[in-house]
Amino acid sequence: MRDELEKSRHNPHYELTSIPSTFSIPEQQPSIETNTLLQKQYQDIKDKLEQRINELHLKENECVTLKAKVDTYESKEKDLQHYISILKESILIKDQQVNMIQSEINDLRTRLKEKDSIIEKKNSKIQSTRLDRQQCEYDLQESKQQLDIRDRKINVLNRKIENLEEQLRDKSTQIALTRAKLTAVTTTASTINVQQQTSITTNTLVSNLETTIGEKERLIEKLREQKHTLDIEHQEEIEQLQKTLNDTRLKLEQKEKDYYEGQTEIRMKIIQNHMASKQEYEDKEKLVSFSPILDMPRIAILHPDLGIGGAERLIVDIALALKFYGHDVDIYTNFHDKRRCFDETRNGQLNVFVACSWFPRNIFGRFHALCAYIRFILLAIYVVYIGSKEKEYDVFLCDQISACIPVLRRTQKPILFYCHYPDQLLTKRESLAKKLYRWPIDVFEVYTTCLADRILVNSAYTQSIFEKYISSKISVNILYPTIPDQIVSSYSNENEKSINFLSINRFERKKDLKLALHSFAYLRTLLNSNIQSIHLYIIGGYDERLRENVEYYNELVQLANELNLDSSLVTFVRSFSDEQKRKYLAKAHCILYTPRFEHFGIVPLEAMQAERPVIATATGGPLETIINNETGFLCDEPLIETFAKCMKEFIDNKNLSKQMGQEGKRHVNEKFSFKPFAKKLNEHINEILIRKNNSKENSFLLLIILFCFILLKKNMRDIIYITSLELHKSLDNIEKIRHRSYLVDALIQAYELDKHNHFRFIQPQLATDNELASAHDRDYLDFLNFISNIDPNHEQLYKEQMDFYKIGYECPSFEQLPSFCKWIGGASITAAKYLNRSNNNIAINFFGGWHHAKRSEASGFCYINDIVMAINELRKNFDRICYIDLDLHHGDGLQEAFYCSSKVLTVSLHKYEAGFFPINSGGLDEIGETWGRGFNINVPLHHGINDDQYLSLFMRLLPKINSSFQPEVFVVQCGADTLFGDPMKSFNLTTKCIINCIEQIINSNKPTLLLGGGGYNIADTARLWTLITGICLNEKLDNDIPEHDYFSYYGPDFTLETWPGNRTNKNSQKYIDSLLDYIEHNQIDIMKHKICQ
Structure with a gap:
């Protein structure tokens, strides 16, 4: 409006469009009143213009605000569009994972059909077993009938013999009478000549009678011989029939046992297949639902020295098991020598990263434990602050040394610690200085171990030791180590020229390999000179950087020389490959496992999986892996003599190695195979992930609850x-x-x-009828209701039912019984x-x-x-x-x-x-x-x-x-x-x-x-x-x-x-x-x- 006025002042022809039509400009007259009026009107117009200008400014501000809001909404819309695209990607990933699960379910169904076909085969086998059983019963019945016929024949022969003996007694009586008559005739023969002639006749008669009696006696003797022969034959036939009968019974019992075992196996397989399918689907569903967008959990495994040994084999198996379930796994270690390691860690199958190997293993030959702890802590720092920058891990898994756990906890990620054996119990403390040196390390071990979110141990023996020496509020779970499904093909060792004994262990004193040498030497003293030759192979992990390995190996070689065990009898192999181990396992007849109080011991499992029996000490882990007298022998003191006697069993019985080996393989496949191990480990990983996630979301609430719990603990x-x-x-x-x-x-x-x-x-x-029926038969409950309504004078009519349900003296009926x-x-x-x-x-x-x-x-x-x-x-x-x-x-x-x-x-x-x-x-x-x-x-x-x-x-x-x-x-x-x-x-x-x-x-x-x-x-x-x-x-x-x-x-x-x-x-x-x-x-x-x- 102001602009229009300015224009009108300079241009008289300009029309004021903003001025109301009722307002007109009067002609210019030099009147004071008119000027005053104009000024007043001008002032009013000016005020109105200023008011309009202010309103316009307000409108402009509102427009700016609205524009800012529009920009905000546009930004939100873009964010929403981006979020929707992310959700679409997530849904797409979900669909892909669901398709994968569906394909796996289809595979499971296919496997189930295969199992059904196996079950059908089992059923046909059971049917044939039934037929065999019927045939055995028929044979048994026929044998019984033959035995009855033999018994009847024997009874007839006995009766004949009795008749002949009776006839012999009659003849003996007649002879006695004749001799009496002869005596009487002889007395009168001297007086009468006629009687002489009679005597001659009588003598002739007597002679004939004696001849006849002799023939009868010969006949009786012959019959007695025949009876004796028949008795022997009968006894032999009875023994043969009894043996046949016993064999038939054993076959029948075995057939029945196989039949019932087959039925039980079929039922258990059906149940296991159903449960396995269900559980595997649930496991996959858990993994899919773990994160809406991310892939499978990423896991970092920390291990001090990735060489060759039972602990290292376990770490490799853990990594393979986690990869089997689709996890992204990396292994971090201080040392990894590709000349002395498992094939999976050097052929690219597993990702292995080495860090902080520059830190010394010892200081002037001492402080090995301290250096190992510091080196492992440095490795954890590397993983957390360097390795995690390239890849953020969801779970950390470490073993042997717990010192790294405080560093790993900085990530606020769940930590799983696998304890092979408490480190404080592996070290000897010969002096006061050693005790003072170990005390802070032991305390630190207990403290750091208890910081883990979950603790696993390798055996019940280790669990008992762990709970005794390390007081942890975290429950300690057992996860038995596993072995690959096939260590070695089932090569026969029957063609070996010698009986071969094999020891597989690291060259360390705690493995007590000297026991194998002493037992082998003692075995030679128990054998004859013409016995088949024997040989001992001692193979194990060896690292020339470790002084104990070098010293102990030299001690073993020296001991072998002292025991007169040359290279033709004993072979030492250092740092073998997997192929070499398979070769030695294939030629071995028995495995010697000499460590005492071993925490678990993977070697017995590898041996049994390769169908080789094991001789071990009756201590520690072998008590849980070896079945005495079935898959091997567990030896007590004195160990040298006991080991040697058990080794002699395999020399005396050529089939013993095969029999025990087959039983050992069956035992390992049932209890220590790879898939159950992988499944159990995966369950532990999923549980700590879910628990950690829940703990993050509810940590503040849990603190409040904990505080309230402490306040109300006594009276809650x-x-x-x-x-x-x-x-x-x-x-x-x-x-x-x-x-x-x-x-x-x-x-x-x-x-x-x-x-x-x-x-x-x-x-x-009041309990409902269904609740009562959860503990009792409905017929019984109905009778209680019925008998309570009967007149006591008429209860005798229902005495039989009352006796059946025990209603009477101790428990009489009454009206209010229901x-x-x-x-x-x-x-x-x-x-x-x-x-x-x-x-x-x-x-x-x-x-x-x-x-x-x-x-x-x-x-x-x-x-x-x-x-x-x-x-x-x-x-x-x-x-x-x-x-x-x-x-x-x-x-x-x-x-x-x-x-x-x-x-x-x-x-x-x-x-x-x-x-x-x-x-x-x-x-x-x-x-x-x-x-x-x-x-x-x-x-x-x-x-x-x-x-x-x-x-x-x-x-x-x-x-x-x-x-x-x-x-x-x-x-x-x-x-x-x-x-x-x-x-x-x-x-x-x-x-x-x-x-x-x-x-x-x-x-x-x-x-x-x-x-x-x-x-x-x-x-x-x-x-x-x-x-x-x-x-x-x-x-x-x-x-x-x-x-x-x-x-x-x-x-x-x-x-x-x-x-x-x-x-x-x-x-x-x-x-x-x-x-x-x-x-x-x-x-x-x-x-x-x-x-x-």
Whole structure:
């Protein structure tokens, strides 16, 4: 507007378009008033113009702001477009990976079809086995018939012989009579001549008779010879038939065994194939879902010296296993001599980077360990600050030396440490100076090892040593080393001119190669001079830079000369190649593995995989890899003589090497093959990646939770207490425990435990029919419902069914029986539902614990087994459940329910004597069957056990259970009939003993379900269960019982704790120790093995 005015002032013809039409310029008159008016109008117009200009400026600013916003939105749009393109790429990668997985699934299906064809072949083989079995049975029957025919022939011959002997006796009688007559005739012959003639006739007759008798005797002798011959033939035929029969039986048993093994193998293969396919798909799915855009995780492996040895072989196998699952793997090392290394590290199959090799191995021949630690730390610095610039790693894996872990933790990436053996135990400390030198190194080793995110060891032996000397809160897992699927072809060594023994080990003193030389020399003294020639090959890793290698090799050569073992008997090979190792393995008849207390030892596996047996010391790792007398021999002291005698076995028995070799290969393929090793390792990698990722996202939250946990540590466990009036009324139907539930609740309230902040009263829910059926047959449950409605006078009509289901004397029927079962079962199930992995609560149902009821049978006042129902409910959230029964009587119902299960460990401490209920149940040797073998522990105790023995036994048993079974939740039956004052009159225990046992279980810091049980002195039972409740709440209760409605029941002393008894104790300490020893060597060992697997 201002511009237009300026133009109008200079140009009178210019039209002011912005001036309103109502405004007109008057003619110029020299009037003062007119000028004044014009000035005023001009001023108004000027003000309006300024106002419009200001508004225009504001609009311009708004336009600038809008333009900036538009630019921002355009930038965001570009970013979104870029992000969308990235997502498209990610989706494309996902699709490719899904296609890969789909192709792998198709491959798995193809393999499954191949497996099915194998199974069909197995079925046909089983069919042929059945036919062979039938043929064997037919042959056996025919042999029996032939044997019967022979027996009948022998009986006929025996009868003939008996007839002939009878005839011989008759002839002998006739001869005697004739001789008597002859004597009479001879007496009268001298007086009568006529009689002389008669005598002549008689003599002739006698002579004829004697001739006849002689012939008969010859005939009898001949018959006797024939009988003797027939007896011999018969005996030979019997022996031959018996041998044939035994062979046939053995063949039949073997056929049956093969048949059942074939069936089992087929079933297991079907299950394994299904599980392998499922697990392999899940593993691939985990790897695909690891990162939305990135490729497979990148892994850096750090190893001090990549030469030839068991540890180096393991590192190579780890790298190959990770590459097998598609990981990007690099190996970093201080030394890598391509003349002395495995083929995979020099042929480009694995990426190997060498750094910091300039740092010396020692200082003036000393300080080897310190130099190794510093050199390895420098290698870690190189990897973190130089190697990671070119490639960012997702996981670090190191072994042997843990000193590098603090440096690697700077990356905030997960670290996996593989411990072959604690380094502090590998070094001798002969002097005080050496001890002072090693002390800070040992402390540093323990500290750095515990910084790893996961620790793996090579054997159970190393695991036990590790846990003993290195206290780490991180669980130590076992990952057995593996070997390539084929070390050497199955070459026969039968054509070898000599019996060859082979030792494969580094030339180090700890390998004790002198044992091989001494044993070989001693073997020569045991052999005859004309025996087949023998030869010993000692091959091993050798590095001339290592003084010990050089010195020990020279010592071995010198020892061989001293033992008169020249080159025709002993051959030394240094720094062999893989091809050379295959060659020596092929010609060997047996492998000598001489190290003592070896941590694991890869050589026995390589030997057995090549079908060669192994002789080793019965120490350390070989105890886990070699099966004595099957895949080789494990030797005890004296080692030289024992080794030599075992070596002689292969000379005496030419087939022994082949037999043991075949069994060794089968053993290795089952337990130590490459694919299970790779799968297990990949699982560990994925787990620490996921765990580390979650820990990053939730670190702040975890710190808050940790802080709260520390503040509330003592009082964080809630106590869930199950009770209700309906439950009390139901329990009153059982005469033996009438009013007991009222006393328990009243005494707990008298001590005001119910007012505790963490004490919660919960009303139970009735059990459903399906929940009852989880522990019992429906026919049995239907009969309980039916019999409760029958008039007691008519029960005789159903006596047969009542006897079948054991409803009667101990467990009579009553009208409220169905509701009783539902309240009892529902109360324990309700308690179990309040326990899960996310809490650490203690649930209490002192009105449960009916442990005698079986699936279709009532027993010992128990109609239903609420404990089985509660455990089945817990199995929805927990994998390993430990049930501990402290009742006087054996929990036979629980044992029956879970006797074949490895998920539920049943432990029962009970009285076990002839005639004591339950009969013939609860023996020490009842350890479980099939999958449950080893998961049932019975502790049979005799009459009169006291507090000290019982508590000592329990304190020794519980840690073994925790370490071997590793339970996730405890279920405890707290029967009070073990107390001295109980009418069962069996044990001498007090409440203090049972409380200490319960306290040990609670201190395990696992979710716990506490149930009632026996206890027929209702006052003592209320005392015990109230004390248990106080322990759960960490409350110390006054020994003087407070006054309340049931106060009179606790007379005459009115105290809470009970007194010990003085019954005769039939439990010797030797007997208690024998119980624990049996459990240790049976159930505990079995559980350790199965849980590790």
